[in-house]
Amino acid sequence: MANNPYEISFTGNPFSYTINGYDLGTSQKYSWVEGLANCPKCAAEVTSSRFYCKECGYGKDKKTKPVKVTGYEYVINDEYEHGKYFRVADKSLFETVIIEPYKKQMIVEALSLVENSDLIFNQWGFKDTIEKGTGVSLLFHGLPGTGKTLMAQAVADYLGKKLITITAAEVMDKYVGETEKKIAELFDKHKEDVILFDECDSLLGSRERARASWEVSQVNVLLNKLENHRGVTVFTTNHSTNLDKALDRRIAVKVRFEMPSQELRKQIWRRMFPKKAPLAADIDWDLLASYEITGGYVKNTVLRAARIAAFRKETEITFTVLKEALKQELMALMEYENVEQAATAAQETPEKEQLKLHQNR
Known part of the structure; x- marks a missing residue:
């Protein structure tokens, strides 16, 4: 691989891998170095371990996207020269989650806002008219064991992003103001990740039923951060009727996970x-x-x-x-x-x- 501009190194088990010296963290996906693809320029067979076509050289230019490999797509970030990470988009899990097809279609259409962000906000100019609420928020609700959390992971894989799972126990604090602080830090830290609030009714309960001022305050902060968040947020709950009503307009798609047919x-x-x-x-x-x-x-x-x-x-x-x-x-x-x-x-x-x-x- 001496002539390969995308130098890859592996250490440890599972692999901790780097490309051109940029740390990509740890991956559980061993199969990603075994796939085959065809060069989009000359149709020659290309192995994913090379990242470029030996026949015509497609992929050697850092401005050119590497070849797609079966099941995965290697995407070079626009700021690659400045050390931004590669991301791996894997749609295989999303395809295997079994729910009604129209519900999957609803989710895919919502995620289009992320996949076509440049087109929508820059080329079409929506950044000039819409400043807040430009992220994607999904609510998965319904019976336990119906695949809500699995679908959240599938969404993250679909976009090639890391899933950050948050429960009430991780952010709730006995000291006044600390819960709100943790929620704010959470959104600031994970702008590029998919954030999952599991059993979100513990954090987003109706303010009308609140018994203490801090319950109202934490909901206010979470809703405010969500309004300004440009990433993807997933909420799961078995009790959607307990959620604060103000969450409704901030949700792009609500998907009910029911008893399968x-x-x-x-x-x-x-x-x-x-x-x-x-x-x-x-x-x-x-x-x-x-x-x-x-x-x-x-x-x-x-x-x-x-x-x-x-x-x-x-x-x-x-x-x-x-x-x-x-x-x-x-x-x-x-x-x-x-x-x-x-x-x-x-x-x-x-x-x-x-x-x-x-x-x-």
């Missing part, structure tokens, strides 16, 4: 098994999909079946093992929910009733 559940069951898994041929996917459970419980069941099969030294993960794992998962779920009901006197939801119907199938 039977067809989507079938896709989720199939997707959970990797190609290398020794899956038996007798799996009844339609029967598995008939159980109204979310993707989170499907994942738990699949892992439970895998460890049962491994413990018993089975050569395959059979349908019998899967049904046993599913029954154990449902029994564990019902036991937990019964304890919860006893503690909170909460009424059963239709989902819980459905689990009871299927428990002994």
